[in-house]
Amino acid sequence: MSARPNKKNTILNAALKLFATRGCEAVSTKKIALEAAVSESLIFRHFSNKESLIKTLYERECEALQTLCNRVDNLEHPKVLLSEILSLPFQIKEKHYQFYKWHLSMTGHRLGNENPLEPLLTPKLIHAFKGIDAKHVDTEVAAFWIVFNGLTQAIILAPKEHFISVYNCLKAKYQI
Numbered sequence: 366m367s368a369r370p371n372k373k374n375t376i377l378n379a380a381l382k383l384f385a386t387r388g389c390e391a392v393s394t395k396k397i398a399l400e401a402a403v404s405e406s407l408i409f410r411h412f413s414n415k416e417s418l419i420k421t422l423y424e425r426e427c428e429a430l431q432t433l434c435n436r437v438d439n440l441e442h443p444k445v446l447l448s449e450i451l452s453l454p455f456q457i458k459e460k461h462y463q464f465y466k467w468h469l470s471m472t473g474h475r476l477g478n479e480n481p482l483e484p485l486l487t488p489k490l491i492h493a494f495k496g497i498d499a500k501h502v503d504t505e506v507a508a509f510w511i512v513f514n515g516l517t518q519a520i521i522l523a524p525k526e527h528f529i530s531v532y533n534c535l536k537a538k539y540q541i
Contacts, residue, residue, distance in 0.1 A: 372403060375401045376407070377418070377422045377425060378401070380392070380397045380422055381426070381464060381467060384422075385462075385466040385470075386466070393415075394409070429461065431485060433456055433457065436456075443495075444493075444496075446489055447493045448536065448541040451532060455525055455532065457517065457521075462521045480513070494509075497540075512535065
């Protein structure tokens, strides 16, 4: 007996694929239904509206990315923390690239205002920068996120190997 694919996940996967390439605003529930090979009414059996589908998809993908943060949960040494957090863009699996592409297109949407890893990792970064006696911890954290987000975007759009030199430069900057 073969396992039937979960229709809700089929719909979410189709929506993610379309949102990553076209953005939320340009994708109707009808287009999602066609991509998922389901009826549009089935979408509305699983989700009350398009906004509910977007919110559910966003939460599902953020939950999946939280596993990346588990690597740093128990780390305390500031330089080890910085090193591990800096390596995270290289750890993002290709299956999550669509989410990041979609996330980048959502800058005007209330769900897309920050990197989904920011709320999870910022307290760790503050601890790390305090631990290495950074003079302006808040500024270092803000600068870190600018570079981290840029590096993540670049890795999604081009082979990771092209950005090892940026990673090494950052490691040298923080002496890690």
